Amino acid sequence: MNKNQFAKWMAQKQVTIPALLLENYTVLGLNEQELIALLHIQSFLDQGERFVTPMQLSERMTLSHEDCTKLLSKLIRSQMLSLEKNSDESGMFYETYSLEPLWLRLIECLEAENQRTNENQSIELEGKLYKQVEQEFGRPLSPIEGETLSMWIDQDKHQPELIFAALKEAVISGKLNFRYIDRILFEWKKNGIRTPEQARTHSEKFRNHTQTRKPAKEVVQTNSVPGFNWLEQ
Template sequence: MDEFIQRYVAAGQTSLANYLLDHFREVGMTTDQLLIYLQLRRYMDQGTSLPDADEIAAHLGWDKQRVYQLLHEMISHKLMTITTVTDSQGQKQDAYDFRLLTERLSQLAVQETHQEVKQAATNERSTVFNAIEREFGRPLSPLEMESISDWLDKDNYKPELIQLALKEAVLSQAYSLKYMDRILLSWEKKHLTTAVQVQKERERQEPRHAAKPTNQPGGSDIPDVPIFKLTDN
């Protein structure tokens, strides 16, 4: 057992990114090519920049011609290249280079991030539509759906701001997109673009609301909506 442990430790370990294992197919690498990569990575980690195809074939139980074919495929599919490097003794030699593979993986990560952002935006949009339908107690008409889409896409109102306007409309028992639109416009005129900014503005105006006479004549084009905390349910 001690001899085995010594051999096990002496053989060393090969470092492999789990991201590659998760996404090797998505960057165009086959399972056989991945096995070739693992063998190449093993030798490269041990300091051999251009491993011998015969040794790789022996480890995998394949013939050398198959190894050469897979290496050629990986180069033609731009998963790797062969470059010239200078060793520690100043000698130039050929080496396998996997920077193209790393670049593909990085591009894939960027695409995943964009997809996640897009999906998050889609989820937020659905949340807004569902919340309005739930509070109004009815399905939205195509015209109403278009108006809400304009809030999001043309006016660039944040979903949280639209939901806050919905909450104020519900508290005023005004189940109308026109009423919500007046609220949103009033916030836009005050350059309030987030729910936090709206709350701070409400808190700033709270003393004025308390001092305002209840029988004051006249009205305003902007809805007089109740003050509430964002943590209210």
């Protein structure tokens, strides 16, 4: 076998290892020995060998037949591997290994990690928003105001960015109080406003509408307070 033939043969013998598995196998509670065993099983499956015996696994690893038997049992108990029963066209039953439980566990771990990351980001954003609101009010928030702020996020599911946009809207309107901010958020939610950009467009539309309905003289007199009175809606 020349070098080119050997290179082609090696390419056919390669096993694809998901990067997510390499990066997160310890999160799944796997050690290196268990990871290598699973990769060998994947290799057998790719080659069409659906039932991997402890002896076959032992021939590829530095483990005895008995140790490989225990290792396979452990992987099944820990739901990293499953042994499934199937039947062929003639009705003959046979057993096959499946790595589907491993991939499902990996997905669950990644989803849990993403959820923890999102929760930490939400806590960080809430703390930042709390400081921004206190800065605009020029004083510490009362317990009731702090509870209201948390309810906007936890119960009403308003994004912190949208709450801050409502705060700025209240500042522009010259009505800096929580009742007014709550009314703004209520109107935005009722009208399907979900982002600060949508809120800005919505507010500008109402300002332009109210100003065009007023006499020119009145517009000049009230031009210094361009806010829209959400409490009157």
